Amino acid sequence: MTASLMTEELFRADAYLTTCQAKVIALVDTGIQLDRTVFYPTGGGQPGDTGSLITADGRVISIVDTQKGETGIVHVPAEGSPSLNIGDEVTARIDWERRYRHMRMHTPLHLLCAVVEGGVTGGQVGESKSRLDFDIPGDKPDKETLTARLNELVQGNHGVQPRWVSDEELAANPNLVRTMSVKPPTGQGRVRLLDIEGVDLQPCGGTHVRATGEIGQLLVSKIESKGKQNRRIVVSLMDP
Incomplete structure (x- = not known):
């Protein structure tokens, strides 16, 4: 069975949900499985x-x-937490401040894809800074130019929303996939895309803000060479 089919993933449809009522349906070595959840898994x-x-x-x-x-989806409890039993009813509540910063950092990486040419070879979302690695031949991009272009897209307040395409539609449009080493999951009949209106469209299962204006001011803080053609671009939120 494909992972997460037994857990209703409420965050897929609405990333702004912070709580939900749920029932414990399984206890595994690593943690607790619920019938539905607002918790996004790594x-x-x-x-x-x-x-x-x-x-x-x-x-x-x-x-x-x-x-x-x-x-x-497995919810990993802190060591020494109270035990639960299958069938227990719980209120699931995420650390919203942390999640929202991840949302404000994940969406800029899609903006970065819109202004940098080249396949994506890796990436990581953080609370205050995030990175993408690009396969870019030639000279490194200019930090100041990228910073200005990203903030222009933020200020444009473009709408951000998920939508779905069939496996066949994705296969017919391979240019939608920017990642070079990891391909989007297929085999369930449809694939989730993130659509930043007029800016970027690509597969993504993560959580995002509703409009780019929510992101706030960005800074391209570092561009590093990580190989002959691999360039690591680090983007930071300017607010504390």
């Missing part, structure tokens, strides 16, 4: 959410990571 360079599960009788289980398991 993937696509974006860290898994942290937060808490709260029982009806007031027990609080601190969640320190969220991962994709073999049969669903």
Whole structure:
């Protein structure tokens, strides 16, 4: 069975949900599986959410990571957390401030794809800075020029929303896929895309802001050579 099919992924449709009611459906070595969740699992360079599960009788289980398991999304509890049983009802609550900063950092990486030519060879989303690695022959891009172009797109307040295409549609449009080493998951009949209106369209399962104006001011803080043609571009949020 494909991972996460047993867990309804509420964050896919609405990244702004912070809580939900859920039921424990499995207990595995690494943690707790729920029938539905607002917790995003580590993937696509974006860290898994942290937060808490709260029982009806007031027990609080601190969640320190969220991962994709073999049969669903696994919520990893802190060591020494209260135990749960299958069938228990809980309120799942993410650390919204941390998640929102990840959203404000993930969307700029898609903007970066729109202004930098070349395939993506790797990436990582952080709370205050993130990076993408590009396969770029020739000279390194200019930091000041990229910074200006990114902030122009932020100020344009372009709408951001997910949409879906069939496996066949994606196969017929291979240019939508920018990543060179990791391909989007197929085999379930459809693939989730992130559409930044008039700017960028590519497969992505992560969480994002609703409009680029929410991102805030950006800075291309570093461009490094990581090989003959590999360039690492680091983007930072300017607010503390």
